Amino acid sequence: MTEATGHRLPKSVDPRHYRLSLSLDLAAASFAGQEEIEVQVHEAVSEIELHAVELEVGQTRLRGRQGEVLEAKVRLEPADGLAVVELASPAAPGLWSLELGFSGRLNDKLRGLYRSTYQRDDGTQATIAASQFEPTDARRAFPCFDEPDRKATFSVTLEADEGLLAVSNGALVEAVPAGQGRVRHRFADTIPMSTYLVAMVVGPLEASGPVDVDGVALSVVHRPGKGELRPYALEVGAHALRFFSGWFAIDYPGTKLDLIALPDFAAGAMENLGAVTFREPLLLVDPKRASRAELERVADVICHEIAHMWFGDLVTMRWWNGLWLNEAFATYMEMLCVDAFRPEWERWVTFGRSRAAALATDGLSTTRPIEYPVGRPEEAEGMFDVLTYEKGAGVLRMLERYLGEDRFRLGIRLYLDRHEYANAETTDLWDAIEAATGEPVRSVMDSWIFQAGYPLVEAELAQGHLELRQSPFRYLADRPAPGGRWRVPLVVRRSAGGEVAEHRLLLDAETASLELGEADWVVANAGGWGFFRVAYSDRLARSLLEHLGELEPLERFCLASDTWATVLAGRLGLERFRELADRLGGERDPNVWSQMASALGLLDLVAEGDGRRALASYTCRLAGPALEAVGWERQPGEAETTGTLRATLVSTLGLVGADPQVRRRAAEAYASDIEGRQPIDPDLAPAVLAVVAAAGGPKEYEAFLSRYRSPATPQEEMRYLYGLAGFPQPELARRTLEMCLGEVRTQNAGYVVGAMLSNRHVGHLAWSFIKEHWDELAARLPDNTIPRMLEGVSSLCRRELAADVHAFLADHPVRAGQRMVDQARERLDVHVAFAEREGPRLAQVLG
Numbered sequence: 001m002t003e004a005t006g007h008r009l010p011k012s013v014d015p016r017h018y019r020l021s022l023s024l025d026l027a028a029a030s031f032a033g034q035e036e037i038e039v040q041v042h043e044a045v046s047e048i049e050l051h052a053v054e055l056e057v058g059q060t061r062l063r064g065r066q067g068e069v070l071e072a073k074v075r076l077e078p079a080d081g082l083a084v085v086e087l088a089s090p091a092a093p094g095l096w097s098l099e100l101g102f103s104g105r106l107n108d109k110l111r112g113l114y115r116s117t118y119q120r121d122d123g124t125q126a127t128i129a130a131s132q133f134e135p136t137d138a139r140r141a142f143p144c145f146d147e148p149d150r151k152a153t154f155s156v157t158l159e160a161d162e163g164l165l166a167v168s169n170g171a172l173v174e175a176v177p178a179g180q181g182r183v184r185h186r187f188a189d190t191i192p193m194s195t196y197l198v199a200m201v202v203g204p205l206e207a208s209g210p211v212d213v214d215g216v217a218l219s220v221v222h223r224p225g226k227g228e229l230r231p232y233a234l235e236v237g238a239h240a241l242r243f244f245s246g247w248f249a250i251d252y253p254g255t256k257l258d259l260i261a262l263p264d265f266a267a268g269a270m271e272n273l274g275a276v277t278f279r280e281p282l283l284l285v286d287p288k289r290a291s292r293a294e295l296e297r298v299a300d301v302i303c304h305e306i307a308h309m310w311f312g313d314l315v316t317m318r319w320w321n322g323l324w325l326n327e328a329f330a331t332y333m334e335m336l337c338v339d340a341f342r343p344e345w346e347r348w349v350t351f352g353r354s355r356a357a358a359l360a361t362d363g364l365s366t367t368r369p370i371e372y373p374v375g376r377p378e379e380a381e382g383m384f385d386v387l388t389y390e391k392g393a394g395v396l397r398m399l400e401r402y403l404g405e406d407r408f409r410l411g412i413r414l415y416l417d418r419h420e421y422a423n424a425e426t427t428d429l430w431d432a433i434e435a436a437t438g439e440p441v442r443s444v445m446d447s448w449i450f451q452a453g454y455p456l457v458e459a460e461l462a463q464g465h466l467e468l469r470q471s472p473f474r475y476l477a478d479r480p481a482p483g484g485r486w487r488v489p490l491v492v493r494r495s496a497g498g499e500v501a502e503h504r505l506l507l508d509a510e511t512a513s514l515e516l517g518e519a520d521w522v523v524a525n526a527g528g529w530g531f532f533r534v535a536y537s538d539r540l541a542r543s544l545l546e547h548l549g550e551l552e553p554l555e556r557f558c559l560a561s562d563t564w565a566t567v568l569a570g571r572l573g574l575e576r577f578r579e580l581a582d583r584l585g586g587e588r589d590p591n592v593w594s595q596m597a598s599a600l601g602l603l604d605l606v607a608e609g610d611g612r613r614a615l616a617s618y619t620c621r622l623a624g625p626a627l628e629a630v631g632w633e634r635q636p637g638e639a640e641t642t643g644t645l646r647a648t649l650v651s652t653l654g655l656v657g658a659d660p661q662v663r664r665r666a667a668e669a670y671a672s673d674i675e676g677r678q679p680i681d682p683d684l685a686p687a688v689l690a691v692v693a694a695a696g697g698p699k700e701y702e703a704f705l706s707r708y709r710s711p712a713t714p715q716e717e718m719r720y721l722y723g724l725a726g727f728p729q730p731e732l733a734r735r736t737l738e739m740c741l742g743e744v745r746t747q748n749a750g751y752v753v754g755a756m757l758s759n760r761h762v763g764h765l766a767w768s769f770i771k772e773h774w775d776e777l778a779a780r781l782p783d784n785t786i787p788r789m790l791e792g793v794s795s796l797c798r799r800e801l802a803a804d805v806h807a808f809l810a811d812h813p814v815r816a817g818q819r820m821v822d823q824a825r826e827r828l829d830v831h832v833a834f835a836e837r838e839g840p841r842l843a844q845v846l847g
């Protein structure tokens with residue numbers, strides 16, 4: 001794909017090796033550095049362009065192989081983030097060493113080289129210097145060729161006060177006194193890698209003794225006193241290292257691997273080679289106090305980042321347009337790896353949920369193709385979204401199911417083999433899979449990668465033929481369709497008289513006809529792997545409802561998700577959702593229930609008067625018997641996922657159903673925990689807290705606040721923080737909102753405000769707060785969290801409020817991730833239209 005609309009560095013000079021030395025002053029939040037970049041000059045140059053942002057760049061010269069020296073001075077071009085080295089005389093082609101002195105500040109925006117803090121037990125503040133360079137912030141820490149295909153090796157030295165721990169990509173080679181209470185930490189050279197993968201972490205931290213994983217030293221790094229929360233991360237990390245070196249048939253590309261928990265971190269985690277950084281709750285966990293879903297999330301993130309050591313670090317996208325190559329694969333590999341770690345979690349069924357989030361975004365006219373041309377760095381920042389990760393992983397899984405896992409893996413191994421230590425593009429991946437399998441993979445996948453949206457496949461059975469028709473799925477019929485036609489790999493399963501058969505076809509025209517004979521039921525997305533939706537004819541839909549128990553969980557999930565989406569889009573009436581819901585009494589899969597719960601949650605936002613009473617009572621009739629069947633207490637021998645199901649039922653009944661019995665029971669469980677008699681079952685805790693908050697007041701609020709301030713685990717801290725967002729009283733909501741400008745870590749504040757937008761009692765207050773404090777929020781919060789905060793506006797689905805949201809956001813663009821904001825605004829329109837169409841009919845349909 002096209003690369004250049006933004007500025008790219010000229011290729012006349014190539015970096016080979018960085019000798020990088022930084023001296024950090026944590027108390028003063030500053031650093032000073034020296035570097036020597038070995039460069040290959042390909043043609044005579046009188047200037048060398050590098051990236052540098054918010055750095056002072058001083059002493060510069062170019063030294064030749066024979067010791068000749070070219071004096072130079074540096075011209076900064078802040079608008080393009082460049083430092084241009086002007087040479088006193090041209091440098092001839094050959095190897096040179098570019099020497100630069102520079103300095104900068106540790107910022108508080110969680111990008112580049114930044115400051116993270118925590119409070120020690122004695123109340124004093126501890127400071128850590130940490131790095132986050134992806135996509136384009138290495139240039140904020142040292143002048144460099146900050147583009148992913150300018151790979152080089154790095155030898156890093158970090159100098160800091162004694163008594164601090166220092167971590168970088170390579171193993172620590174030596175730590176020697178540097179005088180005046182300072183220590184110089186020198187790290188081993190890295191493999192050739194991109195600048196965005198360089199890591200530097202220095203601070204009062206502690207490391208576990210390394211675990212030997214087939215020759216790789218694996219450690220967890222964290223703030224002091226959290227040692228008991230690390231064994232699970234070590235267990236998952238060791239599993240992932242072994243799993244991936246086997247699956248890829250390539251050894252881990254580093255020599256050691258540190259998993260580092262940071263108190264402040266803008267993203268979830270970052271795959272720096274050999275030095276992966278995480279938010280604390282995504283790495284440090286006590287398995288006895290965590291819910292299964294929290295443990296799964298930690299395993300997901302660790303496996304995802306370790307997959308990147310191969311997919312992303314060893315082989316890297318050539319430019320940011322290919323980000324999906326990194327992220328979709330790491331997401332796909334994360335599922336495989338976690339599925340092997342705990343098969344009883346049925347990870348691939350749960351993936352249906354995150355894939356459904358991608359389908360929800362990709363049905364909007366403001367969606368985008370997985371891959372599109374990227375020019376300026378800001379555009380790359382907008383790519384870290386559900387389309388790159390979940391849609392990307394979804395279409396890869398569709399391809400893998402179509403080819404078979406073994407053949408798919410052969411293609412991936414070939415791809416990594418061909419491009420290790422280098423860069424690659426999407427086309428290289430298809431080349432490798434085609435070479436390994438002989439299948440025309442490219443022509444199928446191009447329609448999914450370079451085209452936005454996905455098809456709605458209509459299915460009808462007539463005279464023994466399954467008639468199929470594809471058209472772009474969209475939520476708003478009056479908006480332009482995102483795509484046109486796809487090459488859809490279809491697997492169809494039909495059952496006739498108890499005999500089940502599967503048929504495969506590639507639907508690449510608008511319509512197709514498949515001879516099936518007579519059938520009792522037909523699933524047009526067998527296995528539930530396709531990245532599309534199915535609209536069954538009335539007759540086929542009814543027959544599936546009659547035979548729900550014969551479908552696989554992911555197929556039932558797809559049926560629920562597709563039915564709800566077509567109701568939301570106005571293709572079907574709410575009655576069709578009810579027909580399906582009425583049949584789900586016996587359902588035991590938590591994912592299918594979570595789909596129903598989110599539908600009921602949206603209905604709860606639009607319901608009024610009689611409609612709300614009808615909704616609450618319908619919710620109790622629907623979910624009550626299911627909760628009764630699984631009970632409140634964990635049963636011996638129950639499935640691993642039952643606790644997750646129980647939590648979904650409790651929160652749905654307690655919130656949407658306002659079920660007095662469930663609320664009382666939740667209050668009891670909470671009281672018993674807070675009084676120290678018996679802790680809440682970890683699986684149930686987030687649900688119980690949400691129900692207690694919804695029915696609670698100032699007393700509960702104070703208790704939540706104090707638990708948030710002194711939590712036993714990072715997960716508990718998050719539960720109580722989000723719990724604070726769930727209270728209905730305006731005065732309590734205002735306190736929580738104010739905290740988001742002060743006490744709440746900036747990495748979390750946007751998410752808390754976003755959650756409050758979705759609280760139907762106080763959403764309008766959260767919205768006023770955003771408008772009032774717009775500049776302050778933009779200055780304070782990490783850029784990537786602003787669009788995530790604004791995702792919550794889609795819950796403000798009253799027409800007048802929606803008009804205000806549109807007017808304000810049209811005038812207030814965000815610095816990064818504008819497309820996500822546009823999508824939230826379009827989703828708001830979907831919800832408003834739905835509310836006006838179905839809101840007045842709620843009492844009638846659900847009564």
Ligand SMILES: [Zn+2]
Nearest residue numbers: 304308327330
């Ligand atoms: Zn990733």
